[in-house]
Amino acid sequence: xxxxxxxxxxxxxxxxxxxxxxxxxxxxxxxxxxxxxxxxxxxxxxxxxxxxxxxxxxxxxxxxxxxxxxxxxxxxxxxxxxxxxxxxxxxxxxxxxxxxxxxxxxxxxxxxxxxxxxxxxxxxxxxxxxxxxxxxxxxxxxxxxxxxxxxxxxxxxxxxxxxxxxxxxxxxxxxxxxxxxxxxxxxxxxxxxxxxxxxxxxxxxxxxxxxxxxxxxxxxxxxxxxxxxxxxxxxxxxxxxxxxxxxxxxxxxxxxxxxxxxxxxxxxxxxxxxxxxxxxxxxxxxxxxxxxxxxxxxxxxxxxxxxxxxxxxxxxxxxxxxxxxxxxxxxxxxxxxxxxxxxxxxxxxxxxxxxxxxxxxxxxxxxxxxxxxxxxxxxxxxxxxxxxxxxxxxxxxxxxxxxxxxxxxxxxxxxxxxxxxxxxxxxxxxxxxxxxxx
Numbered sequence: 236x237x238x239x240x241x242x243x244x245x246x247x248x249x250x251x252x253x254x255x256x257x258x259x260x261x262x263x264x265x266x267x268x269x270x271x272x273x274x275x276x277x278x279x280x281x282x283x284x285x286x287x288x289x290x291x292x293x294x295x296x297x298x299x300x301x302x303x304x305x306x307x308x309x310x311x312x313x314x315x316x317x318x319x320x321x322x323x324x325x326x327x328x329x330x331x332x333x334x335x336x337x338x339x340x341x342x343x344x345x346x347x348x349x350x351x352x353x354x355x356x357x358x359x360x361x362x363x364x365x366x367x368x369x370x371x372x373x374x375x376x377x378x379x380x381x382x383x384x385x386x387x388x389x390x391x392x393x394x395x396x397x398x399x400x401x402x403x404x405x406x407x408x409x410x411x412x413x414x415x416x417x418x419x420x421x422x423x424x425x426x427x428x429x430x431x432x433x434x435x436x437x438x439x440x441x442x443x444x445x446x447x448x449x450x451x452x453x454x455x456x457x458x459x460x461x462x463x464x465x466x467x468x469x470x471x472x473x474x475x476x477x478x479x480x481x482x483x484x485x486x487x488x489x490x491x492x493x494x495x496x497x498x499x500x501x502x503x504x505x506x507x508x509x510x511x512x513x514x515x516x517x518x519x520x521x522x523x524x525x526x527x528x529x530x531x532x533x534x535x536x537x538x539x540x541x542x543x544x545x546x547x548x549x550x551x552x553x554x555x556x557x558x559x560x561x562x563x564x565x566x567x568x569x570x571x572x573x574x575x576x577x578x579x580x581x582x583x584x585x586x587x588x589x590x591x592x593x594x595x596x597x598x599x600x601x602x603x604x605x606x607x608x609x610x611x612x613x614x615x616x617x618x619x620x621x622x623x624x625x626x627x628x629x630x631x632x633x634x635x636x637x638x639x640x641x642x643x644x645x646x647x648x649x650x651x652x653x654x655x656x657x658x659x660x661x662x663x664x665x666x667x668x669x670x671x672x673x
Contacts, residue, residue: 236260238509241520244272245658247347249300250668254661255505255526256654267649268501269642269661270532273672282632287313287602287624288403290632294620295397297634298669300343302397303336303388304613305620305634305670308477311609312620313403313629315480317602324592325405327584330476331418332392332401333611334580338425339384340614341548341570341577342377344665345436348567349373351659355442358450376432380574383425387581390414406594415590422582429578433571440571444564451655452513463563463660465648467543469550470617470640472610475580477617479609487610487619492635494535500643501528514655534672536643537635543643546616547664548573562648563663570665573614601627613637615665638664638671 238260243253251272256264278297282290291309295302307329314321349361354369363374385395391410392398400406410418448455472478472486479485504527512518520526536543544550548569552558560568602624610619616637623631641664649657 237265238262239505239507239526240509240511240654241507241524241526242514242658243520245661246516247350247658248662248666248668249298250666250672252661252666252668253531254649254657255528256649256657257505258509258654262653262655264649264652264654264657267646267657268528269646269649270501270528271534271642271668271672272531273668275533275672278673279632279634283629285629287317287622287627287629290622290629291401291403292397292399294632294634297636297673298667299396300340301613301615301618301667301670303332303392304611304618306398306401307333308609308611308613308618308620308634310401310403311477311479311611312607312622313624315607315609316605316622316624317403317600317607318481318605319404319596319599320481321405321596322593324409324589325594327588328391328406328409328594329401330584331581331588332388332398333476334577334584335384335387335391337384337614338429338574338577338581339381339388340665341574342380342384342432344570344614345377345432346374347665348662349439351662352439352443353446355438361439373435376428376435380425380428380432383421383428387418387421390418402595404596404599409590409592409594410588412590415585415588418585419582422578422585425578426575426582429574433575436571437568440564440567449656452511452515454513454655456653456655458656459652461562462652462656463566463648463663464561464651465545465644467545467644467647468539469553470539470544470546471551471554471612472617473612474551474555475576475612477609477611480607485610487608487617489608489619489621491540492537492619493541494537495643496535497529497532500536501532504529534639537640538643539640543647544640545644546637546640548614550616551612563660566663601625604630606631615667615670616640634673636667636670636673638666638668641666642671
């Protein structure tokens with residue numbers, strides 16, 4: 236007999252989302268649907284008709300956590316449309332703020348998942364906000380790494396949130412030699428802390444993966460080795476930064492992208508037939524609650540080669556570093572590994588930067604309406620901005636964001652696990668629902 240249970244809203248992720256879960260009598264998910272509950276805000280529509288220099292800044296306001304990838308993908312798409320190559324040092328500055336942002340966002344995700352983890356050898360879950368000394372040590376290191384990342388974004392990008400230095404054609408200004416030295420010093424500290432953070436988090440994640448069961452809402456729930464597994468492919472364009480249609484051989488093919496509407500993906504309405512009042516956060520939705528995922532999930536869902544794909548840290552490591560871990564544990568492990576990569580990239584780009592080098596292209600064409608796109612490997616995965624620019628104004632604009640790629644894939648990944656672990660599975664994707672409902 237099929238039961239329907241709904242967790243709504245989910246917690247410890249950016250934005251509002253809900254889960255509609257069909258299970259068997261043993262509580263194992265047979266079909267999962269993950270829906271965004273945030274309303275569409277129309278960024279693509281109100282960016283159309285604006286000056287190309289304004290659109291990347293507007294688009295970055297889609298989220299306060301993801302502004303760096305959005306502004307970089309935005310300026311890249313405009314440059315791809317008008318055919319504008321940027322100077323070497325401008326690209327290095329962009330890579331500096333990109334790697335610093337990845338470092339900060341990945342460690343923020345660690346704060347979100349720590350309450351799912353245990354102190355090894357105990358049945359005590361980790362509360363990173365408690366005064367307990369071990370928790371304080373974890374939290375302080377995470378917050379310092381985040382502070383390093385945000386400070387580097389502020390120095391090179393102009394602001395820690397919504398950096399204003401990137402612009403169509405390069406950057407508004409280079410940084411001073413003193414600022415370069417400051418970033419270099421922070422990057423060195425960041426590398427040391429990122430390695431410590433990686434080893435600490437990996438020990439906690441491995442401990443979780445070896446457990447036979449976990450406690451949720453006062454009940455013991457089996458912890459499967461295949462948690463979050465799926466048969467879909469991975470999509471990544473670069474291990475560190477991204478690609479664009481300006482390149483001779485870009486690593487993303489826009490012609491392979493299609494999208495499916497929620498009507499054709501989520502299926503028929505349902506009604507809650509099983510409820511658990513002991514589930515953390517006030518219980519699941521009550522029996523009899525009507526559910527209509529099609530009406531709740533507003534944005535269309537992107538597909539690659541007609542299929543859902545996984546994007547993010549694990550996808551990048553699978554494609555470029557022979558990473559072979561799957562599922563939720565693989566995603567958690569991959570983020571810790573990328574923290575060290577991001578710190579190393581930050582140090583390398585800072586070392587190569589010439590503070591006296593030009594950062595603005597000598598000629599910025601107004602555009603003739605040609606289609607251009609840029610993909611940025613955001614912390615959460617492949618972010619693509621697509622644009623047509625004519626006479627300096629954007630006549631077409633579209634964003635394909637990581638969480639939109641991941642939502643249908645994650646829904647498929649829910650099958651086969653106890654329904655009580657569904658939030659843990661989607662949390663592995665570090666979802667940004669605000670970006671998905673742009």
